Amino acid sequence: MTPTLQLFLIVSAALFSIGLLAALSRRHAIFILIGIEMMLAAANLNFVAFWRFGPQTSSPTGVMVAIFSIAIAAAEAAVGLALVIAVYRHYRTTNVDKLDQLKG
Amino acid sequence: MSTVAFIVIAILTLAGALAAALLPRLIHAALCLVIAFVGIAAFFFLLGAEFVGLVQVFVYVGAVAVLIVFTILLTRQTDENTRGFNWSGILIALAVFSGLVWVILQTPTLSIAALPIEALTVKRIGEVLMVDYIWPLQGVGLLLTAALIGGLILVMEEKRP
Numbered sequence: 001m002t003p004t005l006q007l008f009l010i011v012s013a014a015l016f017s018i019g020l021l022a023a024l025s026r027r028h029a030i031f032i033l034i035g036i037e038m039m040l041a042a043a044n045l046n047f048v049a050f051w052r053f054g055p056q057t058s059s060p061t062g063v064m065v066a067i068f069s070i071a072i073a074a075a076e077a078a079v080g081l082a083l084v085i086a087v088y089r090h091y092r093t094t095n096v097d098k099l100d101q102l103k104g
Numbered sequence: 105m106s107t108v109a110f111i112v113i114a115i116l117t118l119a120g121a122l123a124a125a126l127l128p129r130l131i132h133a134a135l136c137l138v139i140a141f142v143g144i145a146a147f148f149f150l151l152g153a154e155f156v157g158l159v160q161v162f163v164y165v166g167a168v169a170v171l172i173v174f175t176i177l178l179t180r181q182t183d184e185n186t187r188g189f190n191w192s193g194i195l196i197a198l199a200v201f202s203g204l205v206w207v208i209l210q211t212p213t214l215s216i217a218a219l220p221i222e223a224l225t226v227k228r229i230g231e232v233l234m235v236d237y238i239w240p241l242q243g244v245g246l247l248l249t250a251a252l253i254g255g256l257i258l259v260m261e262e263k264r265p
Contacts, residue, residue: 003110006214008147010205011114015121015140017201022125025193030130030175034137037168038121041144044156052151057221060229064237066148066156067229070163071244075251077168081175082255088179 008049015042029087029094033080040073109150117143130176138169152221155229 019038022031044066051062088094120139127133141164148157208214233241 002217003107004215004217006208007110007114008151009208009214011118011147013201013204013208014118015144016204017197018118018121018125020200021193021197023193024196025190026125027190028130030172030179031125031133034124034133034172037137037164038124038140041141041160041164044160045144045147048148048151048153048156052153052221053216053218057219057224060153060224060232063153063156063224063229064232064240066153067159067233068237068240068244070156070159071248074163074168075248077171078255079251079258081171082258084175085178086258094179 005049005053008053009046012042012045012049015039015045027095027097029084029096030081032096033077033084036080037073037077040069040076044069113143113146113150117147131173134169134172134176137172138165141165141169152224155224155226 016039019035019042022035022038024035026032026035047062047066047069051057051060054062084094087099091099093099117140120136120141120143123136124133124140127136141160145157145160145165148154148160
């Protein structure tokens with residue numbers, strides 16, 4: 001018995017949920033970025049799995065989307081971490097609960 | 105595609121991801137994130153997309169993880185109250201996970217095994233990238249340049265007049 005598409009999708013769903021857990025429940029800005037990266041990686045896994053199990057593997061569409069997604073995730077991580085450093089310089093904290101200047 | 109390899113990689117990836125989400129020390133979480141990313145790259149190798157697996161290792165393990173560790177070291181702080189944990193996040197994540205699994209298990213056409221395919225060579229990927237995806241490729245190049253400049257401007261020291 002070889003792994004089916006279902007198993008890959010379930011692993012990907014678990015990874016997405018763990019990323020969501022990290023993004024929703026941690027108070028540290030870097031943890032939120034880690035969670036977002038995990039969710040993006042789970043989406044990439046879905047793209048490649050659907051390509052591999054799909055009827056037309058001769059045109060590598062899923063692989064291409066995964067490559068572009070990785071590049072965009074890298075840009076997102078760079079800008080996000082630069083924002084964390086800029087916020088830390090101003091407020092001396094990376095706790096997202098303390099960044100409530102715009103709260104009415 | 106062997107089942108044993110799949111199970112081992114799945115356990116490794118999910119354990120690394122859970123540790124990255126739940127460990128209290130930030131630096132430990134970043135190192136566990138590296139394990140999860142290596143596991144995802146192993147999944148890509150298992151699925152026959154070796155090039156994407158290599159890109160995953162280069163970009164995530166090589167660049168993003170190092171960037172995260174650098175940021176942790178640059179924003180180290182003494183107060184420990186950033187360790188707080190919001191328990192309602194667990195409920196939401198569990199609800200999302202059970203919803204996704206329910207939908208996946210309800211769909212009958214997903215329980216298919218992989219057909220043998222011819223190997224996807226880097227030459228083929230290069231051809232497709234340079235012919236069919238030339239405009240997205242240029243757009244990604246522009247985006248990466250803009251992100252590089254934006255990141256530099258964000259972290260530059262402000263000049264005091």
